[in-house]
Amino acid sequence: MKSNYDILVVGGGPAGALAAKTAAEAGNSVCLIEKRSAIGTPVRCAEGIGKELLREFVKPDPRWISAEIERARLIAPNGTTVNLEQDRAGNEVGYVLDRKIFDRELVWQAAEAGADVVVKTRATAPIQENGVVRGAKVLSVGTPADIRADVVIAADGTEAQFARRAGLDTTVPLREMMSCAQYLMTDIDIDAGSTDFYLGNDVAPEGYLWIFPKGERTANVGIGISGRKSRDGTRAKDYLDRFVAKNFPDGKTIECIAGGVPVCRPLPCTVGDGLMVIGDAARVVDPLTGGGIGNAMFTGRLAAQVASECISAGNCSKEALMPYDAGWRASRMGVLLERNYRVKEYFVTLDDRKLNTLAESIANISLKEFSVSALIKELIKRNPKMLLELKALKDALS
Amino acid sequence: MSTMLRINRDKCGYCGTCVAVCPEDALELIDAYLSLERECIACGICARACPFGALEVVHEE
Numbered sequence: 103m104k105s106n107y108d109i110l111v112v113g114g115g116p117a118g119a120l121a122a123k124t125a126a127e128a129g130n131s132v133c134l135i136e137k138r139s140a141i142g143t144p145v146r147c148a149e150g151i152g153k154e155l156l157r158e159f160v161k162p163d164p165r166w167i168s169a170e171i172e173r174a175r176l177i178a179p180n181g182t183t184v185n186l187e188q189d190r191a192g193n194e195v196g197y198v199l200d201r202k203i204f205d206r207e208l209v210w211q212a213a214e215a216g217a218d219v220v221v222k223t224r225a226t227a228p229i230q231e232n233g234v235v236r237g238a239k240v241l242s243v244g245t246p247a248d249i250r251a252d253v254v255i256a257a258d259g260t261e262a263q264f265a266r267r268a269g270l271d272t273t274v275p276l277r278e279m280m281s282c283a284q285y286l287m288t289d290i291d292i293d294a295g296s297t298d299f300y301l302g303n304d305v306a307p308e309g310y311l312w313i314f315p316k317g318e319r320t321a322n323v324g325i326g327i328s329g330r331k332s333r334d335g336t337r338a339k340d341y342l343d344r345f346v347a348k349n350f351p352d353g354k355t356i357e358c359i360a361g362g363v364p365v366c367r368p369l370p371c372t373v374g375d376g377l378m379v380i381g382d383a384a385r386v387v388d389p390l391t392g393g394g395i396g397n398a399m400f401t402g403r404l405a406a407q408v409a410s411e412c413i414s415a416g417n418c419s420k421e422a423l424m425p426y427d428a429g430w431r432a433s434r435m436g437v438l439l440e441r442n443y444r445v446k447e448y449f450v451t452l453d454d455r456k457l458n459t460l461a462e463s464i465a466n467i468s469l470k471e472f473s474v475s476a477l478i479k480e481l482i483k484r485n486p487k488m489l490l491e492l493k494a495l496k497d498a499l500s
Numbered sequence: 501m502s503t504m505l506r507i508n509r510d511k512c513g514y515c516g517t518c519v520a521v522c523p524e525d526a527l528e529l530i531d532a533y534l535s536l537e538r539e540c541i542a543c544g545i546c547a548r549a550c551p552f553g554a555l556e557v558v559h560e561e
Binding site for chain 2: 144339
């Protein structure tokens with residue numbers, strides 16, 4: 103670790119790794135710091151990602167792919183199951199990753215591209231001069247140090263403290279923080295080719311419970327509920343324990359994790375003077391699905407591309423870095439984030455009766471296309487009596 | 501009488517959910533433990549958000 107770099111990346115998840123790799127490949131001196139003592143652990147993730155999305159950033163490798171998914175099932179409160187089969191061959195659904203290995207692979211690639219990587223090193227505060235971020239004060243295995251950089255890329259995940267201490271408000275409102283718990287379970291009867299989503303206010307209020315297979319008889323069994331529904335006796339772990347006791351009483355839990363997924367809108371601005379914010383820290387998680395890996399890698403790569411140009415031009419002001427913020431907002435990801443935010447805001451208003459009605463209306467259809475918009479168009483078509491309230495959904499699509 | 505935040509480290513899953521909802525930036529997730537680093541206003545938002553129920557606002561004499 104040196105005391106001066108072109109770019110300092112705070113956080114070694116997929117966002118930070120893609121930023122560091124892209125920046126190093128463009129010829130910058132790069133340092134990536136990770137506060138934990140190991141890249142990839144502990145995992146804070148259900149580990150699902152779309153196949154095409156993943157391939158935009160990294161070549162799939164069986165070493166970090168736990169399972170390939172062929173279909174999804176939505177299970178309504180009354181048990182009505184909506185089967186989302188892939189209709190056409192080649193219309194692929196997704197992977198369930200092994201994040202411990204996956205994250206290491208990405209950081210490995212960043213290191214191979216020339217980035218310095220330092221673990222057990224925590225950014226405690228930005229170094230700021232006249233409001234301009236010039237680097238970070240860090241504690242590296244307990245030893246204080248200053249790392250100066252032309253641009254700091256904040257990739258510190260849900261906590262998002264670096265950007266906050268640089269003056270951006272990253273606080274997530276309680277109702278838009280999904281409080282999550284997950285067990286990696288084995289010896290359970292599951293459909294190893296299907297990701298299952300259980301909905302309902304008794305199952306997972308304002309969220310969902312998931313079963314993401316990791317193999318033939320093993321899966322991530324987890325849940326996210328809105329923070330405002332979380333109290334003693336009705337916490338994420340309480341709902342999960344009830345579901346597991348009922349459905350997998352003989353299953354074995356080999357990992358137990360907690361996590362927080364922000365499902366608010368993205369930060370109003372993701373750049374500052376000498377500062378860029380990416381991934382979960384920028385609140386670019388899909389608010390409907392909670393998926394964040396792809397968006398993290400997308401914003402990480404884009405931020406590093408813009409930062410490289412700004413460093414070459416000798417201007418890393420907020421204005422100069424702004425093409426990153428404008429770029430992701432105008433991208434397909436940016437458009438989908440806003441659409442899915444509105445769809446989510448509609449779905450959290452539904453009681454179990456309406457959820458059942460909607461599920462029953464599409465229980466036996468086969469969608470030509472496996473997507474949120476195809477699903478919503480079908481819901482609107484098949485529920486004329488709910489047309490008025492489904493208008494919110496229709497508006498979200500336009 | 502004073503109010504304070506109690507962290508039950510045996511329950512804590514050190515996930516950082518509490519850190520992200522804290523309006524005062526008072527909590528810090530340091531490697532594998534949670535620490536109250538700055539002044540806490542005992543608002544209880546973190547205690548609500550915690551998936552495992554590891555945080556509690558307590559009143560002491």
